[in-house]
Amino acid sequence: MTIQKACVVGAGVMGSGIAAQIANAGVPVLLLDIVPKDATDRSVLAKGAIDKLLKADPAPLMSKAAARLITPGNIEDDLGQLADVDWIVEAIIERVDLKQDLYRKLDAKRKKGSIVSSNTSTIPLAQLTAGLPDSFAQDFCITHFFNPPRYMRLLEVVGGAKTRPEAIKEISAFGDIMLGKAIVHAKDTPGFVANRIGVYWMQAAVTAALDLGLTVEEADAIMGRPIGAPKTGIFGLLDLVGLDLMPHVDKSMAASLKPDDAYVKLRRDWPLLTKMIADGHTGRKGKGGFYRLNTDGGKRVKESIDLKSGSYAPSTTARLESADAAKGGLKVLVSHKDKGGQYAWSVLSRLLAYAASLVPEIADNVVEVDQAMKTGFNFKRGPFEMIDQMGAAWFAERLRAEKTDVPKLLESAAKAGGFYKVDGGRLNYLGTDGAYHPVERGEGVLLLSDIKLTAKPIVKNGSASLWDIGDGVACLEFHSKMNALDQDSLGLLKQALDHVGKKMKALVIHNEAENFSVGANVGLALFAANVGLWPMIDDLIGQGQAVMKAMKYAPFPVVAAPSGMALGGGCETVLHAGAVQAHAETYMGLVEVGVGVVPGWGGCKEMLVRNQPGPKDPKGPMPPVGAAFEAISLAKVAKSAAEAKEFKFLRPTDGISMNRDRLLADAKARALKMLADGYQPPKPPELRLPGPSGRTGLNLVVHGFAQQGKALPHDVVVSDALAEVLSGGKTDHTEIVTEDHVTKLERAAFMKLVKTEGTLARMEHMLTTGKPLRN
Numbered sequence: 001m002t003i004q005k006a007c008v009v010g011a012g013v014m015g016s017g018i019a020a021q022i023a024n025a026g027v028p029v030l031l032l033d034i035v036p037k038d039a040t041d042r043s044v045l046a047k048g049a050i051d052k053l054l055k056a057d058p059a060p061l062m063s064k065a066a067a068r069l070i071t072p073g074n075i076e077d078d079l080g081q082l083a084d085v086d087w088i089v090e091a092i093i094e095r096v097d098l099k100q101d102l103y104r105k106l107d108a109k110r111k112k113g114s115i116v117s118s119n120t121s122t123i124p125l126a127q128l129t130a131g132l133p134d135s136f137a138q139d140f141c142i143t144h145f146f147n148p149p150r151y152m153r154l155l156e157v158v159g160g161a162k163t164r165p166e167a168i169k170e171i172s173a174f175g176d177i178m179l180g181k182a183i184v185h186a187k188d189t190p191g192f193v194a195n196r197i198g199v200y201w202m203q204a205a206v207t208a209a210l211d212l213g214l215t216v217e218e219a220d221a222i223m224g225r226p227i228g229a230p231k232t233g234i235f236g237l238l239d240l241v242g243l244d245l246m247p248h249v250d251k252s253m254a255a256s257l258k259p260d261d262a263y264v265k266l267r268r269d270w271p272l273l274t275k276m277i278a279d280g281h282t283g284r285k286g287k288g289g290f291y292r293l294n295t296d297g298g299k300r301v302k303e304s305i306d307l308k309s310g311s312y313a314p315s316t317t318a319r320l321e322s323a324d325a326a327k328g329g330l331k332v333l334v335s336h337k338d339k340g341g342q343y344a345w346s347v348l349s350r351l352l353a354y355a356a357s358l359v360p361e362i363a364d365n366v367v368e369v370d371q372a373m374k375t376g377f378n379f380k381r382g383p384f385e386m387i388d389q390m391g392a393a394w395f396a397e398r399l400r401a402e403k404t405d406v407p408k409l410l411e412s413a414a415k416a417g418g419f420y421k422v423d424g425g426r427l428n429y430l431g432t433d434g435a436y437h438p439v440e441r442g443e444g445v446l447l448l449s450d451i452k453l454t455a456k457p458i459v460k461n462g463s464a465s466l467w468d469i470g471d472g473v474a475c476l477e478f479h480s481k482m483n484a485l486d487q488d489s490l491g492l493l494k495q496a497l498d499h500v501g502k503k504m505k506a507l508v509i510h511n512e513a514e515n516f517s518v519g520a521n522v523g524l525a526l527f528a529a530n531v532g533l534w535p536m537i538d539d540l541i542g543q544g545q546a547v548m549k550a551m552k553y554a555p556f557p558v559v560a561a562p563s564g565m566a567l568g569g570g571c572e573t574v575l576h577a578g579a580v581q582a583h584a585e586t587y588m589g590l591v592e593v594g595v596g597v598v599p600g601w602g603g604c605k606e607m608l609v610r611n612q613p614g615p616k617d618p619k620g621p622m623p624p625v626g627a628a629f630e631a632i633s634l635a636k637v638a639k640s641a642a643e644a645k646e647f648k649f650l651r652p653t654d655g656i657s658m659n660r661d662r663l664l665a666d667a668k669a670r671a672l673k674m675l676a677d678g679y680q681p682p683k684p685p686e687l688r689l690p691g692p693s694g695r696t697g698l699n700l701v702v703h704g705f706a707q708q709g710k711a712l713p714h715d716v717v718v719s720d721a722l723a724e725v726l727s728g729g730k731t732d733h734t735e736i737v738t739e740d741h742v743t744k745l746e747r748a749a750f751m752k753l754v755k756t757e758g759t760l761a762r763m764e765h766m767l768t769t770g771k772p773l774r775n
Helices: 013-024 044-055 064-069 079-084 096-109 125-129 165-178 194-212 216-222 233-241 245-256 262-266 271-278 321-328 330-335 339-357 366-376 383-390 392-401 408-416 487-503 522-530 534-552 569-575 603-610 622-633 641-646 660-676 692-707 713-727 739-754 757-769
Strands: 006-009 029-033 070-074 087-090 115-118 140-145 154-159 182-185 291-296 299-305 312-314 420-423 426-430 436-438 464-468 473-478 506-509 558-560 564-567 579-583 586-589 655-657
Touching: 006 013, 013 029, 013 044, 013 064, 013 070, 013 140, 029 044, 029 079, 044 064, 044 070, 064 070, 079 096, 087 096, 096 115, 096 125, 115 165, 125 140, 140 165, 154 165, 154 366, 165 182, 182 366, 194 216, 194 233, 194 245, 194 262, 194 339, 194 366, 216 233, 216 299, 216 321, 216 339, 233 245, 233 291, 245 262, 245 271, 262 339, 321 330, 321 339, 330 339, 330 383, 339 383, 339 392, 339 408, 366 383, 366 426, 383 392, 383 408, 383 420, 392 408, 408 426, 464 487, 473 487, 473 660, 487 506, 487 534, 506 660, 522 534, 522 757, 534 569, 534 739, 558 660, 564 569, 569 586, 569 603, 579 641, 579 660, 586 641, 603 622, 603 713, 603 739, 622 692, 622 713, 655 660, 692 713, 713 739, 713 757, 739 757
Parallel strands: 006 029, 006 087, 029 070, 087 115, 115 140, 154 182, 473 506, 506 558, 558 579, 564 586, 579 655
Antiparallel strands: 140 154, 291 299, 299 312, 420 426, 426 436, 464 473
């Protein structure tokens, strides 16, 4: 059975978010809830939830069009529609009696063999199915999503003693391929995997901060990026999730664990937290939490709470040598003598030992646990990867020196040389049997990180590398800071095109960093401008235009496989590829106006080409110019690959991969199929542009905005330069304009703007603050 239609029961934040992600995958889904008392519209709760999905930010829907796949209903009138539903997700209140009552109603109406799962985070599966027919229990499992379901990659799948293996396999495959989730097979234990360890981490981090007398800023300075956790740190994270949630999580976890569990021993009453919640200081959703914004003399001032007195004062930046020393690794951090180092050791020694003590109780192996923490709590490394970075033997020895119990699995790793090792070109993990086993990748998963374990790049420099990924396909990887593009990036792209043209079959452009590319290296351009190296900037623009054109017209397939941000020059790289296989969470846009220039590597020209009218579109030279001008002058950024198609950054024929781990394999397969289909490069476009009259029309619009205060003086300058490029310069709609003509205009406009004070101010401001300057 394949899942072709789903149903979510419970239209709250989680339930509607799960329904949205199913719709994002292109699968129709029913969204049901109860009928409120005296309701005139019996499906008002589900309909209201869909309305909220359309307005929420960050958006649960990858495209507003996906909402059309969600059908609202209620559990009194619409259970008959379950007859053709393949998967039913229950996401109602955490009460066993209410859930079981619902299950009986679902069981009476669902089709034979359909899968039913609960999104519970606290109730054991055995309790949920107790007293229910075996025929129901065989089709039942837990699918624990993390909030928000679109953005959090983890999906914990829990089967029971009676659950059909085929049901687990089907749900896992759908969650992986269609929903883009990292699947962790958890045991039916309290908190499953991520929450069992993650909640312990939060409790340990708060407790140690109190015991060692740290401020919230000091604690967050250590419990964030230095340990590979989210940059919020611990107290910032609690503010984000809501302080009022924590007592419920703590109580539920403690009640379900054995009295001798390390979590139960660690927890304690905290009067300050109780008072904060009572006073409405529940975090960002309330009056503030450990941090708050307060108005002082008409100014908004960030304040933080004193963990001892409970009083607020202006927040200060933590100054800890250990935080800087952490750049040398976790071992350096936890060995540092200042209170930050002591704090890091206090938390991590407990956390990592606890994690080691829980395998195989909560999951079969360390890989599942590491995956859960990386995708459920956004840790850079999982617990066992963290131990390996410090050294398993060193970590175990320090625990022993402090008279702390060393879990059996950690003892085994200390003797064997770590939890992970590379053998025969494959990554292996240490099992509970004391032997190493290969880390299994699912069919259709290809990771550049795995290829790097044994391979050497074909060619590389400081900004990029070229890898052989098999079957005659090469992969170009950017790896500069934030993958900003410079001469070396462009140079290696040219080398890659030359190499593939002579010795291979196809090229994929892909990397596994957080972002595909944030664009051209603005710092390099600003440096050159400040010292008057105008020829250097002009050469960089020319180099970029030449290599983008060479890529577009390469006689072999070039497939861009972006994920994360693909902005400015990164977007232009994608625009010039022969095809694109994008991760669903790709954020694309031509944002150059934010630093006071126009796209210089063919982005203007490509947007003109992408916006040429189709059979049903308005004709004439102005519609494509107006559409391109709007996209570039407003620096529009598509917030998903689906939206990138709507903005025409992606073609209708370009592919989307929901799971990032499958992106490279999908892109490679696409390149090979293009070859098999007899790939030919595109024919050069012929454009008809309006010329000076079009430029005048666009400028009239911008001047109107300026008079209303919506456009500032330098916006007008940049927009005029952009208008000249897009309107084609000195031409009119009776003449055919080549793309080389447009790129020549791009280059001239870029060089003109980069010499203005307004543009240099925008560049400097962006580099120093990370935000665009309005001038």
